[in-house]
Every structure is written in C-alpha cells, then in structure tokens.
Amino acid sequence: MNATAIDKPRVEMRSIGKSFPGVRALSNVDFTLYPGEVHALLGENGAGKSTLIKILTGALNRDAGEIRLDGKAVNFNSTGEAQAHGISTVYQEVNLIPAMSVTKNLTLGPSRDALGVISWGKARKRAREKLSRLKLNIDTEQPVGSFSVAVQQLVAIAHALDDDTSVLVLDEPTASLDAQETATLFAIIRDLKARGMAIVFITHFLDQVYEISDRISVLRNGNLVGTHMASEISRQDLISEMIGRELGEVEATLAHKAESGPGKQKLVARDLGRKRTLKPFDLTLHAGEVVGLAGLLGSGRTEMTKLVFGAIRSDSGELHVDGQDMSGATPRRSLASGIAFCPEDRKAEGLVGDLSIRENIMLSMQAKRGWLRQLPRREQEKIAGEMIRALGIATPDAEKPVRQLSGGNQQKVVLARALASNPGILLLDEPTRGIDVGAHAEIITLIRKLCNEGMALLVASSELDEIVAASDRVAVLRDREKVGEIDGADINRDNIIRMIAGDDSGQH
Amino acid sequence: MSKKYLPLVATIAVFLALFLVGGSMYRNFLSTLVLGNILADNAFIIIAAIGATFVILSGGIDLSIGSMIGFVGVCMAVLDRMGWHPLATAAVMICFGILYGALQGFIIDYCDIQPFIVTLAGLFLLRGLCFMVTLDSVPIRHDFVDLYASAKIPLPGRGVLRSSAIVMLAALALAIFIAHFTRFGNNVYAIGGDKESARLMGVNVRRTTIGIYAIGGFYSALAGVVYALYTSSGYPLAGSTLELSAIAAVVLGGTLLTGGVGMVAGTLFGGMILGLISTLIIFHGSLNSAWIMISSGVLLFAFIVLHRFLVSSFDLRGTS
Structure with missing residues (x-):
C-alpha cells in the first residue's frame, strides 16, 4: 500500500451530487481510486453505493461535482464511453447470454465494424487467452448457461477485462459464490491488483472486506461517512459508521418503555429455519413487548420476519401462536390467527x-x-x-x-x-425505510403505543438507533444466523455493534 | 456432438424419414427429379423463411413477408407492361424491401413497440398498396422470363436444379455466412438470447435491430421476385398468409420462437419438409389438399413439443 501514496490517483470523483425526484441520492461525495488498490465501498441499502458506481461508469449523469481520470476531467454519457476509457463493470446479476458459447459471449461487444467477419479459430484462441489470465480452463465451445454461477462470474470478468482496462468495478461479486469459489475470485483480484488494476469492490460481507481491500469508503444516506485504510479501522467502528444515525426525537421515546414486565407468551418459535435462508433459531414474543431485529444487510432480518409470517416456508422447527401449532402455516392462515406483516418493500x-x-x-x-x-x-x-x-x-x-x-x-x-x-402480533420489516425524520419519530412512537396496548411486535430495522429506541429486547443476526439476544437495560448501540461484529473480532 | 446441433439433426432426420416413406409408397419418388422439383417449387417460401430466421433468432417476428411478396409481384408485372427489364425492376424492389424492413426495425427499437404489431401494420399497408397498383392478375411477358424458366443445371439422375433453386441456394449461403461468421450475426443471437445483457455487454441494439429487419425485408423482396418470375405474373392477392408458412418453416428448422437458438441451415430443411408433405399428398392423388395443412399442423405441433423438451433439459444443466 505504500506505493499508492506515491502514485497519482487513477480516478478522482469530487463533490459528486445526484438527486432523483423527491430523493437526494448523493450529496458532496468524494471518492478516489489509486492504481493497484482494492477499494471497498460499503453502506446499507439505499446508501448511494450503486448511484455512485453508475455515475462512475456512465450509466447515470451527475448533477454536481467532477470526475478526473488520470488527472483529466472526463464526462461519460454512456457505459460504452466509460469502457472506451478503460472503466469496466461486472454487475451483480451476471450479464451474459446463457444459450451462447463462451467464445461467442467473449466475442460480443462494442465494435467499429458490425459486419466484420469473425474467424472463429482466432476468436477461440483469443477467448482462451482472456480466460487463462483468470486461470480458468474450460471448454469454450459449451454454452455459458451450462457452467456454474461461479464460472459464469469469471467469464463475465474476462469479458469486462480488455487490454486497456485500468478500472474494474465489481458489484457484489461474491453474493452467489461459496467459500471455495470466493477464494478463487480473490486470488484473481489480488493478481489483477498486482498488475496495477484499480478495483472497486462492493459487498456486504465484512470478512471479505477485511480480507481483500486496502481502503474502505462508507456511504450512508447519500453522504460519504469516511474513507479509511482497512488496517486502521476496527470492525465495530465500521459497523457504527454504516448504520449509526443520531435521532434526537427518537431518543426521547426511550423513557416511555413499558415498565410492566412482559405479558404471556404470544408466539414461540423453536428451531425454526430454512436451508440456505436462515439457520434454525428460537424466538419468543410476549404480549406488550417489542423485539427488535438487528444485523447488517443480508444477515437475515427480513428472512426471519418472513419465516415467522409464513411468507417463506420453513423446512425445520416449529412455530406456536397462542398455544396453537402454526408450523408451516401459509400467510393466509397466519393472518387468520392474528399475525399481521408489514413488508420491507x-x-x-x-x-x-x-x-x-x-x-x-x-x-x-x-x-x-x-x-x-x-x-x-x-x-x-x-x-x-x-x-x-x-x-x-x-x-x-x-x-x-x-x-x-x-x-x-x-x-x-x-x-x-x-x-x-x-392483530395480536405485528411483524414490521423496516417500518421507517425511505421516510423523513419527522414521520420516523411518529412511527416509532406509534410502535410503542401499540405495544402498551398489549400487542406483541417484531421490528426488523437497519437503523440501530431505531432498534435501541423502540425495543424491549433485541435479537441480533449475523450471516444468516441468530447470534444472541440483548435484554432491557443492556440495549445500547455499543452492545449491539459488538454482537454484530462477533466477540472474536473486537480487537480488529 | 454438441447439443446445439440436436434440433438441426432432428429436422434432417424427419426430412429423410418422410422422403423414405414416399420412396416406399411410390415408385420413382426417391429420385433427384422429385428433389429438384421440391427445391424449385418451394424456393420462394424458403427464401422468405431464411429472412424470417434472422428476425426470429433475434426474438422478433415479421408478418409483412406475404404482403411484400404480393407487392413485389404486382410491381414486377406492372413495370414489365411499361417496358422495364425484369432484372432492373428486381433491383429496385429489393432496395425497396431493404428500406421497408429497416424502417420497421427502426420503429420497433426507437418506439419500443412489439414487432408483432409493427409488422402487422406493415402487412396491411403493403397489401393495400398491392390493390392500389392493380386489381387484376397481370402477366409478365418479357423474354427474360422464358430464359429464367429454361435455365437449369442437371443433377445426377433425371433431376435438374432450376433457376429458382439456384437463387435460393445462393441466398442460403449468404445467410449462413452472415449469421455464423460475422459480428452482426453474433449480435443477432445475443439480442435474441437476452436483450438487456446484450446491451450491457456493449452490443449496439438499435443498429442490429434495424439490420435484422432490413435483412428480413431483403429476403422477402427477393422471395417476391422469385415468385413473380416463377409464376410469370403478378397478382395482388399473391402470398397471402405466406408469412405463416415461412414462420412454420423456421420453427420446423429448429429455431426457437423465443429467440437466441437455431441455425439458418435448418430453415432449408424446414421449408423442404413442408414441400415434401404436399408432394407426398399430391402423389397419393385420392387425398385432398386439406391433408397438406393437417399434416403440416400435426408435424409443427410435434416439433414444438420436441423443442420444449430439448430446451428444458438444457436449462436444467444451466442451473446446476
């Protein structure tokens, strides 16, 4: 990393601003990218990661600010123009033509001569060269769709990498890869980095961020919270930057928390879970109690509320509501038995x-x-x-x-x-997503009021302060697993962040 | 053998099977004479179907083919009466076909309208123009027509390759080259496979779409020229519902109607299968022409089911 301090930045984005009707997606964001670095871009949903990337790759036009590439001001009006300047992107959903062979996919692209004759012998050789740079040895005549997602991801990267590519943007490249495949991808990223490529890495897996990146930038609500050397920021501080938000009005409601102890058990889940969605968990909801669900994006918050409601079918464990067996209930039956659900989107x-x-x-x-x-x-x-x-x-x-x-x-x-x-039980997933601060406080007050009337609430939220303000008990999720609960007076930001980060990594 | 050749192999197998069935039923059926006649009699359908193959490979559809054949025919006939050389008229009409197709392609991409509706409008427009030009059947009397009818290349056996068949085979060779050996052809498959991905991978979708329908227009105009010379007349109702036969030939040839999968060479055999069925039934003599359509329908249906099966097995491999 010492090298980057001497090198000139490849990309400088300064004071970038972007608004959509009614939403300020980015304001005054600075982002610098050096050759030979992996720069992780972090933030919850709606923080502005993809907007920033789309502005860099020419898919969106910015409202304010400037972009410099190797010191020269540039303006991209399409992804093609950005590609011509050496900025390539691999999108989250693999963008290839599944029915076409690997060679044919790798031959696709912007070209000056659309009627140009293709020599398939040469194209095949060129495809093998491109793949060998990624140490991928596959039969290039097979259709892309016949390979695993991991291989497809690598083919997509091979397609993005041209001779003159100097900036590579990877948007959630590991989302559908297993540990082995991720390791392969990381080896390739390190190799590209050693050859001077500047890489932007978007992910929500913190372990991977620390494993691969040199620097980390955190976005929240369209603002840059900070850019750090990966070696200099602890996991806890990072999480705090991603999900912290000061909410004066909300803090005030803390005082109104129920003084009376929890009422009778309304809902009991035992070993409820589904393979590849959420590891089996236990959860109890009492009448007159708000249970918060805390965790990072992708940790399984939404999945837990949906499993309880029956919108996702469980494949293990049991669920009892008011003493009745409700395992494997459909949403219709859940509604009939007094469970109501407010989804995230x-x-x-x-x-x-x-x-x-x-x-x-x-x-x-x-x-x-x-x-x-x-x-x-x-x-x-x-x-x-x-x-x-x-x-x-x-x-x-x-x-x-x-x-x-x-x-x-x-x-x-x-x-x-x-x-x-x-309903007797209310499940809320992100009840304050995308609404202004005033309405935010109103809704949290409303949640407390409902609870005092004897309802049991389960509230999943990415806003830590909201969880702290509203909950009597907090269940913490990490990597699709419930890792613990925090009760009563122990509920505060630091405790929750420590649990999300995992005890072992507290010293990072 | 690669899986992508399976539909083509199936098509050729069906063609050979039908041909052998004919041979077992009738003496003289298994000959180059019958083969040559099938090629010549169905040349215009196969030419139109070759153009439709590009359109269908890209996930689109072109319904204006039959009207284009009719329109080209009446123009050939009327201009012949005015003293034009048929080859000059043919050149003008083919240019018209390319421009007309390109315009359809532009409207489809620029306005983002379904190809079905755009080319349906194109169908009505051209058929209307046919009636504007003439209401009667007009003969083409130029000497060139006799030359066209008599020119032939002898095949081994008693058969001959007539001019229509020669034009068709040349058109096929050109189409195979464009589809399989140019960037444009590669882009056609990409757009038919997944248009959004193709766009993100840098394919110029608009230019390619315009090109696809221009090729469709070129081939339907060429089919119209061949049809007019073959029948040596122009008739404003000629070619009605021929677009549907062309689409049937493409599908029988192993091209998926959803786009992205198929081969141009298959269309030749698809068209020949349709021709073979009618020849078989005409040989039989006692059956009426209703059976031509009925057996074409049954075969088409069987083919679509076969494809469904082939494609779903392919998809399963893709997700593993």
Missing part, C-alpha cells in the same frame, strides 16, 4: 398503488372474512376514517389513491392495514 409487496386508502386498508380484513362476505361500505368507511385519524395520515379523504401519498404516509397506510384486522 411497500411498493412491491405491501400496497396496491392505484387503489384508494380505504381499499388498501380493507385488503387484509377482507382476506380474513373471506371474499364472499364483503364488508358493508359504511363499515369500511368508518374503519378507514378511524385509522386515518388514529395514525395521522395526511390526506383529504379516504378515497385518495395510495400512489399519490408521500412515503411516510404510505408507510402509515401499510400499518393501518395491518392494524385494521386487529
């Missing part, structure tokens, strides 16, 4: 944008009653009106299409729908 899984607030609120109630016994219109209006008042949804009336509401108000409709069926 409210647009794709939660709300029907073109239906009105009233109709959305009625959806789950109607499911409980059965489709033939429709609730009288007057009753529907009454319930919708009550919910709008109780949750403070900002809308002129209950007939407004949900699509037209702000993010915070949409989230409240999701909550209202869950609450309308009067």
